[in-house]
Amino acid sequence: xxxxxxxxxxxxxxxxxxxxxxxxxxxxxxxxxxxxxxxxxxxxxxxxxxxxxxxxxxxxxxxxxxxxxxxxxxxxxxxxxxxxxxxxxxxxxxxxxxxxxxxxxxxxxxxxxxxxxxxxxxxxxxxxxxxxxxxxxxxxxxxxxxxxxxxxxxxxxxxxxxxxxxxxxxxxxxxxxxxxxxxxxxxxxxxxxxxxxxxxxxxxxxxxxxxxxxxxxxxxxxxxxxxxxxxxxxxxxxxxxxxxxxxxxxxxxxxxxxxxxxxxxxxxxxxxxxxxxxxxxxxxxxxxxxxxxxxxxxxxxxxxxxxxxxxxxxxxxxxxxxxxxxxxxxxxxxxxxxxxxxxxxxxxxx
Numbered sequence: 067x068x069x070x071x072x073x074x075x076x077x078x079x080x081x082x083x084x085x086x087x088x089x090x091x092x093x094x095x096x097x098x099x100x101x102x103x104x105x106x107x108x109x110x111x112x113x114x115x116x117x118x119x120x121x122x123x124x125x126x127x128x129x130x131x132x133x134x135x136x137x138x139x140x141x142x143x144x145x146x147x148x149x150x151x152x153x154x155x156x157x158x159x160x161x162x163x164x165x166x167x168x169x170x171x172x173x174x175x176x177x178x179x180x181x182x183x184x185x186x187x188x189x190x191x192x193x194x195x196x197x198x199x200x201x202x203x204x205x206x207x208x209x210x211x212x213x214x215x216x217x218x219x220x221x222x223x224x225x226x227x228x229x230x231x232x233x234x235x236x237x238x239x240x241x242x243x244x245x246x247x248x249x250x251x252x253x254x255x256x257x258x259x260x261x262x263x264x265x266x267x268x269x270x271x272x273x274x275x276x277x278x279x280x281x282x283x284x285x286x287x288x289x290x291x292x293x294x295x296x297x298x299x300x301x302x303x304x305x306x307x308x309x310x311x312x313x314x315x316x317x318x319x320x321x322x323x324x325x326x327x328x329x330x331x332x333x334x335x336x337x338x339x340x341x342x343x344x345x346x347x348x349x350x351x352x353x354x355x356x357x358x359x360x361x362x363x364x365x366x367x368x369x370x371x372x373x374x375x376x377x378x379x380x381x382x383x384x385x386x387x388x389x390x391x392x393x394x395x396x397x398x399x400x401x402x403x404x405x406x407x408x409x410x411x412x413x414x415x416x
Contacts, residue, residue, distance in 0.1 A: 113137040114158055116151070116180070117166040118144050124166040127199035144171060147179035155183055164205065165189040167198050296322040296334060305346045311339030311382075314365075314390055321345070321393070325352055325400060333396040337382065338365075341389035348378035355401020365390030376401065 115128035119141035132139050138158060142151045155163065163180050165172045168191040177187050190205050192198040267278035270285070297304050299321040300312070313320045314336040321335030331352050337345055357375050364370025364384050370391045373381040382391045 112161045113164060114155065114160040114162075115139045115164045115166055116142055116172060116176070118142065118171045119148075120144070121171070123195045124171055124198055124202075127195075127202045128164070128166045131202055131205065142172065142176055144173055145175060146173070147176050152179070152183065155180065155185060160185065163187045164202075165191075166202060167191050167195075171198075293326045294324050296324045296332075298322040299335070299346045305349060307339075307346055309340055309343040309345070311337055311343070311345035314338045318392075319394055323348060323352060329400045330397050331400055333393045335394065336390070336392045338388070338390045339382070341384045341387055342381065344379045344381050346380050348374070348380060350378070351400065353378045353401060354398050358398055360396055360398075362396070363392035363394075365392075372396065374398065 113132070114137060115125075115132050117125035117128055117139060120143070125139055125141060129139050131137070137160075138154075140151050140154055142148050163185050165177055165180075165187060168189075171191070172189075177189065180187050190198070190201050192201045263275045265275055267273055267275055270281050271278040272281040273279045299305055300307050304322075307321075318336035319334045321333075321337050323331055323333050325331050331348070339345055353376055354374055355376060357373060360372045360374065362370040362372040362382060366384075366386075368385045370382065370384045370389065372391065372393060373379075373383070375381065382389050382393075384391065
């Protein structure tokens with residue numbers, strides 16, 4: 067039994083390492099996009115990550131970011147900087163040394179030893195190894211991961227953009243970060259590809275670039291007109307209710323319809339009447355080219371539907387004889403075909 071207990075104890079001690087390692091792999095796969103880096107004659111990286119030598123978890127977390135940055139991971143004893151690591155730091159001469167972990171992992175003495183070499187330091191840590199891995203991942207944004215970097219790229223030849231931007235305005239150094247622009251986007255582009263387009267315009271435009279105008283007739287009254295308001299059934303000049311149909315209540319929308327600029331008819335209202343009879347008739351220009359069998363909200367609740375015939379008749383139907391239905395939100399495309407459906411046409415509600 068003691069052997070089994072020792073095994074469980076060892077697994078329990080190593081579990082945080084395994085969790086942190088898995089977290090690092092997830093961070094590497096999902097949050098660390100590849101940076102476009104140009105070749106350089108100077109092989110010295112800008113950033114060195116310093117991690118404890120007796121536990122691989124912090125070093126593993128740092129290695130994902132260091133690999134993306136082209137940086138280096140060095141190991142050191144917790145208590146003080148080793149001579150071998152000191153020599154490596156002097157040889158690399160980085161802009162920044164990132165200490166991976168808290169003082170229990172990389173002590174204050176190690177940080178002081180690094181600073182004594184004339185190097186800048188930044189400690190990244192969390193309460194646990196897992197949180198340290200997360201914080202190292204968050205450091206990526208501070209160091210430029212996820213933002214395109216323009217590395218020693220310039221535009222030569224004195225070409226300007228639209229005659230206003232000169233080469234001096236586009237010339238940047240290797241530390242400049244430019245949103246949505248990197249060296250690979252500029253590679254192979256000629257000055258003509260960076261200039262404002264020229265030549266005759268087409269389509270709904272006339273004239274010449276760079277100052278085309280809207281062509282005559284391209285935009286007319288139909289495109290500029292506002293959509294009409296809802297036409298309310300039963301009001302003056304609008305279709306009347308038929309049979310015993312009417313609005314359900316003043317608290318709900320009244321029956322109505324309108325046609326938008328795209329030729330779509332939109333319905334609204336909560337109405338009540340005898341199932342299977344015509345509630346009202348849509349005027350010409352608001353009718354479908356084929357009969358429509360649409361779902362309708364039924365009061366009760368109960369099953370309900372709505373038929374819109376090509377002659378404009380709007381016919382609600384419910385399971386019961388008295389029908390309460392909501393037609394809010396129903397819409398259809400105005401048809402251009404013949405309005406040929408007769409009053410005796412077969413109905414799916416028959």
